[in-house]
Amino acid sequence: MAVRMTAYWKKNIVRHWQLYAIVSVPVAFLIIFNYVPLLGIQLAFKEFNPVQGIWGSPWVGGKQFAMFFESPFFWPIIKNTLLLSVYSLFIGAPAAILLALAMNEVGNQRFKKVVQMFTYAPYFISTVVLVGIINIVLSPSTGLYGQLTGLVGITDPIDILGDPSAFSSLFVWSAVWQETGYGAVVYLAALSGVNPELYEAARIDGATRLKKIFHIDLPAIRPTIIILFIMAIGGLLSVGFEKVFLLQNIMNLSTSEVISTYVYKIGLVHMNYSFAVAVGVFNSVIGFVLIFIANFLARKYSDSSLF
Template identity: 50%
Template sequence: MYEKEQGNFFWGRKQLWRGIRRNYCLYLFLLPAVVFIGVFCYAPMYGVLMAFQDYSPAKGILGSPWVGLKWFRTFFDLPRFWQIVKNTLVVSLYSLAVGFPIPILLALMINSVKSTRFKKLTQTVTYMPHFISTVILVGMMSVFLSPRSGFLNHLIAMLGGPDGLHYMGNAAAFPHLYVWSGIWQNMGWSSIIYLAALSGVDQELHEAAMVDGASKLKRIIHIDLPAIIPTMVILLIMNAGSIMSVGYEKVYLMQNDLNVTTAEVISTYVYKIGLKQQQYSWPKGFTLLGYQKVFEDSRIWTGYGNTLIYTICGTALGTFFTMMAGYALSRKNLPFRSLLMAYFVFTMYFGGGLIPFYMVIKKLQLTNTRTLMVLLGAVGVYNLIITRSFMESNIPEELRDAARVDGCGNGRFFFKIALPLSKAIMAVLVLYLAVSYWDSYFNPMIFLTDRSKYPLALYLREILLTAATGAANSMTTDADAARKLQTMVQVIKYGVIIVSTLPIFCVYPFLQKYFVKGVMIGSIKG
């Protein structure tokens, strides 16, 4: 009996090594993504030890003395500790309570529309705000809610609300502005995965319910809603796991001296305490000459050039690496496939934090380099998941088996067959990565000190800030001149919004067909 079990053990090992050798090309496809996630996601986790040390850059993590919970006690003893924690919880729970059900309702409504043309129009309109950068979104909020010229401010006053209230500087309004602007921007994008789940509902169930006299509302409640409950539970668990991790980019942009009592959250506080010394100084002067002046500003063209470099190179690199890794993970007979998938998914829930991440980049001597701007964001776990799911759904095993019989290896199959059949998911990756690189501003703000390497988003933020600062510091006492100055500020802000968003909006209609198809098919099993 023992000899039989031992023989089976060695036979199993032989089969395993034979499978690894046969699929060596797939492991080579996975190598760039594995290294990327290891360096930029797992390596910063080691820096969590800094929280328990009196860290010294000269001594490093291994040489710095341990101080136990000293820094935790210091943080807990801060006068603002409970206020910061409260702000973080309020924003997170508010976003979860309101932002979670709205995409579900939107998906159910879109799915119930019979007109295909109207359905596509609705999807396009609701998806497009997702591609507006955070910098531009906050700029739009500043323009639309301006106390003097903001049309939303005037609309609120017409409906009986306060007239001339500075909402962006109102501490009580901050959570509402943060949450509802996020819902407007992301509800269409977040509804895609629910639409993908609803597309798998058997239509015969609806036909049988209609025969029994069920109304559309009852069919939604008793057929559509139960079909997406598993997806809802998974996404709710994922969202609940990040309650204490409010994104610092949008919060940081919306913060000012007037609303900081409700706008300071843990992530922005950590950034200010740990990395504030790396922040650059904004320029002081700006002549307000409207749209023409925006385009005459040399910073715009420098930013456009840098952003094009980062976007083109990063998108090409990210798409290629993600397609290779997604194809490898879609092969169900790949040894250690589940372990590799867990390696990637783990980073969606756990991270090292901003400061350890910065320390890793500095240790690699990648700060203030264009290489870093191209590498950051090239490989994303969510992109890997939808790419893997798309290839599992659209490249049948029978096709792979037939190619293998004809002597076609994994590498040749990927380039000759898999890629041509994956245009839809490639369009998704190209658009998603391009928007991410085009809109990126926080990583460049942290890691770049050479102004000649700044992307467009950083220069646009400078222009927005300097325009507002120039108007605020104006010493004119002429009411007419002051009004013209404020009008010019709004013109500049509108010009900046158009300059930033127009390229993406011009590209999106050409990729929309493949984009929607790719995301929906890739989300069914994701």
């Protein structure tokens, strides 16, 4: 049986070698850049020595994890990370859904395309440029915000960029402006699959626009909402590094220090590679567990789940 299967596979590969050649490139990319680096996870359980290398460094077990859990920075960075993630999730996702529902109700196709273009365009702005725009606009001395406050007689305006309490809102609402149009595309694609006869029947029955949204549109995109929500739950501790790091300064550090920036500083700046890898492994394990929990709850209380 095994010999027959081997012969079958050889014959199949020879017959369709072009397809296998095409697939081999992304598969090789996936293995080299996603699976081979997993060997570096062992650094989390070692005391890395650059001279001895990854394989020769001594094992220390869970020492690095214990150091992280006992660190005075543990709870502050966990709290900051969760705050930014949950804030982003419960503001960004509804914003994309509302935009998609509103655009789906627009009858003028030309106006709809113009609105979609203007809401989608900010997604192509790089994070560095976005943070530069924020700094230019909100600078209390030379920015638009400083100039406007000066015109009304305020000589010492609040430094929004340095205010710890303003960091999370600044991070989240700038992301809403940049990413809502892109997020709405997924829901618009789901709404495009709704049977037009449902809208015709609802109009004949005298349903208002709100009733059509609640009884036709939302049920149609509910599976998409659940899948994206599960994936977002898995990334609760994975706040984007670039934007946080670029908006971060010494004044707002108490609320802007998250796991990703902490790992960068510990691993690359202070060159404590083992400790940084341990923190990264902790982050990944928690995200993995959260995905399973969210998927279990979604499967239990709805008809949609990721797996």
